[in-house]
Amino acid sequence: MKRVRNIILIVVFAFVFVGGFYYLYDQSREKEVVFKTESAEFKDIVKKTVATGSVVPRQEIEIKPQESGIITEIYTEPGDLLKKGDLIAKIQIIPEMVQVNNAESQLNKAKIRFKNAEIEYKRKKDLYDNGVIAESEYLDQLMGYENAKEDVNAADNNLQLIKEGVTKNMGAQTNTIIKATIEGMVLDVPVEVGNSVIKSNTFNDGTTVAILADMGEMIFEGKVDETEVGKIKEGMDLLLSIGAIEGEKFDAKLEYISPKGVEENGAIQFEIKADVNLKEGQFIRAGYSANADIVLDRRDSVLSINEKLLQFSNDTAFVEVEVAEQQFEKKEIETGLSDGIQIEVKSGVQKDDKIKVPKS
Secondary structure, rough: HHHHHHHHHHHHHHHHHHHHHHHHHHOOOOOOOOEEEEOOEEEEEEEEEEEEEEEEEOEEEEEEOOOOOEEEEEEOOOOEOOOOOOOOEEEEEEHHHHHHHHHHHHHHHHHHHHHHHHEEEEEEHHHHHHHOOOHHHHHHHHHHHHHHHHHHHHHHHHHHHHHHHHOOHHHHOOEEEOOOOOOOOEEEEEOOOOOOOOOOOOOOOOOOOEEOOOOEEEEEEEEEEEHHHHHOOOOOEHHHHHHHOOOOOEEEEEEEEEOOOEEEEEEEEEEEEEEEEEEOOOOOOOOOEEEEEEEEEEEEEEEEEEEEOEEEOOOEEEEEEEEOEEEHHHHHHHEEEEEOOOOEEEEEEOOOOOOEOOOO
């Protein structure tokens, strides 16, 4: 029994010894390295920078009342399409008592002057008809009478305008009806029936009753970092990506670059604006956030390779092309435009060449 156990131990020891020796031998051998290859392809290469911002209407108008008062009716709501002259709201004028009192006083004085002028006019007319006074004296009195009559009408209209915002002679024209001044979509109606509104004056911008915009003409407003602004210029093409509209791109053309930068979060940013080209049926809501890819340069359908295939010796770029199975030969190449991933190859390789992928 003891003999059998010794034999087993010897066999196990021999197996471990041989296995360990073989493992060390296998690890010491230089393993064959197999390199992957890739080929050049014809692709569009676009070099671009990115600007962040939003899409807004080119023309956005705040509609304000011509008179101060109380909103009594609202005829529209956000999203409505209006034409120039369409009704937006109606206000009831609440006149100041001082103004009303002054206007009433002016009317009463005008009536007194008119009454006196009328009496004097009738007296002079009788004298003129009887040949007692000259025609010139009569005509002077007639003019005074007509002026006094006109003063009464003016004072009466002024009082009515202060109280109601409209006179008898104005017909349908009134300052109490607020109308659209442009054709466009209603973006916002920030007032409700019963709200007080103030007309625009020297000391106050006035109350905004509605905001209108032409949604058919949109622009992109964004910011570009100072490190990139020197690479762009007016007329460049932009490609907009809007977060709220997935899978759709919008073309735009850069039309404005601010001459002055503004510091934001420790970096200098320059404002840019671009005209958005909306195709028929496309609609963008005002204020959508967007990213604009600004095309700095591009090459269409050019032979290109992945930049990871490039190798460098001093200032010379080269690749290794397979000439036999897992045998490679260095070839200098002339490169062109790069988008950071793909790079244009002007000469040095062909489309069917198998290019070695260097080990990282």
